[in-house]
Amino acid sequence: MRRPIPQRERGAALLAVLILVAITGAIAAASLEKLRLSRMVAANVVALDQARHSAIGAEQLGMLIVNDLVVQDRTKTTLAGDWNGGVRRVPMPGGGAVEARLRDGGNCFNVNSVVQGExxxxxxxxxxxxxxxxxxxxxxxxxxxxxxxxxxxxxxxxxxxxxxxxxxxxxxxxxxxxxxxxxxxxxxxxxxxxxxxxxxPEHFARVRPWLCALPVAELSPINVxxxxxxxxxxxxxxxxxxxxxxxxxxxxxxxxxxxxxxxxxxxxxxxxxxLPIPLDVQQQPQVRTDWFVIDVRSNLGESEFFETALVDARFQPVRLAQRRWAREGDEMMTRGAN
The missing domain is CATH 1.10.40.60 (EpsJ-like)
Incomplete structure (x- = not known):
């Protein structure tokens, strides 16, 4: 014999089912959102990795150019060929491009010149x-x-x-x-x-575009x-x-x-x-560049990667001395003095 359902309990089963459906839907939505975020993170990691490798490729190309400059004339480095500050842009498959700029890395004030010795x-x-x-x-x-x-x-x-x-x-x-x-x-x-x-902060902002930190305790090797x-x-x-x-x-x-x-x-x-110039300062100006900087901007899809590489040209072949990853607008990428 079926027990009659009280009036106040009618629809409770339907309500329970609806609540269960709502909870299941919320769980499914959260899972899909996490899956979407995971896919986006994975895609960004892949794109960033591709941008990094593209930047390193541009860096290696820049080092070959530096090596050619040094071999071309071992006694002095001039502006012949418009290499200093020129930007080279290489389109990439699937959209985007890699831009590289080569510049004289010694034409700056070396903050390490305030000391000397070993x-x-x-x-x-x-x-x-x-x-x-x-x-x-x-x-x-x-x-x-x-x-x-x-x-x-x-x-x-x-x-x-x-x-x-x-x-x-x-x-x-x-x-x-x-x-x-x-x-x-x-x-x-x-x-x-x-x-x-x-x-x-205002002092640093004024002088930063003119400064560099070469890995040597030498007076700034400015190539005149x-x-x-x-x-x-x-x-x-x-x-x-x-x-x-x-x-x-x-x-x-x-x-x-x-x-x-x-x-x-x-x-x-x-x-x-x-001009009354101290002896060590008289010997400071150079006619040959020993330090070069390669600024690289890699833009692939929505991923951007910035790199600044310092190249030591005192040796043959030239070698990488430092590599630094930077933000967009970094002063080493946009130094107006160059």
Whole structure:
């Protein structure tokens, strides 16, 4: 005998089925969404991996070009062939392209020039500190701040723990909210300058396009045969402001069509003749490029990959010294001075 269903319980089974269907649908939707996200992540990983390999391929092509430049003339490097700053674009199958730009990697202020010596015995280099101060002042950094930054940079890289006049060692950084110690070795990247006393964000923004961190404790190996008019500031800083930026630009305009053959010819040009220049600075300008930079942008579909490679041309064949992955708009990809 069937028990009569009370009025208040009628439709409960249907409601239970509907709730079950709703829960099952929600679970299915969540599973499909996770599957969609997983597929997107996998596709992005594959695309990024393809972009990375494309960038490395462009890097290898750039190194071949550098090798050809070096072999073409082992005594000097000039702007012949319009290689400096030129962008080469290679379309890729399926859409997208890889763009590569080759430029002189030594035409910048080497922040590691504030010290000299061997890696285990680095000491302050006065001429490098003075050039750094001159560069910052030419870019509008007040002299007191510029001097503090340059001296702190020397203390950051030297191997001792004794602060120089106006510099800063471990004790200056240990009292902060996030205590740390000085590197006591060469700068790996110019971004390390951000932590130095007196280095304000606006100071860093002004000087960053002119800086580099070559893996050597040497005065900036500026090649006067490839220095562009827009980089005349570097020449002015090299002589520690004894030559205005406009005067330095005029000196570059007097460059022979085939370039200077040696530093002696360069120092005899225009207003450079007779300037009181220290001996180590007299030997600083180069007529041959030893460091090249390859900027690569790989754009495949919706994936973009950026790479900056530093090439050491002091050896034959040339070799990769550093590789850095960067963001879009990174200053090394868009350096206006070049």
């Amino acid at each position: 890696p285990d015995n680095l000491v302050r280099r006065g001429s490098g500190v003075d050039q750094f101060v001159a560069l910052m002042m030419l870019r509008g950094v007040p002299e007191p701040d510029a001097r503090r930054i340059a001296e702190a940079a020397a203390d950051w890289a030297d191997t001792d723990t004794i602060a120089g006049p106006g510099g800063a060692e471990d004790s200056a950084y240990a009292s902060g909210p996030q205590p740390f110690r000085t590197a006591n070795t060469l700068f790996a990247d110019v971004s390390e300058l951000r932590v130095l006393p007196a280095m304000r 045969n490839t220095l562009l008019p827009g980089q005349a500031l570097l020449l002015s800083a090299l002589v520690q402001g004894r030559l205005s930026e406009e005067a330095a630009r005029r000196v570059l305009a007097m460059r022979p069509a085939a370039g200077w053959n040696n530093a002696v010819e360069f120092w005899r040009t225009g207003m450079l003749r007779g």
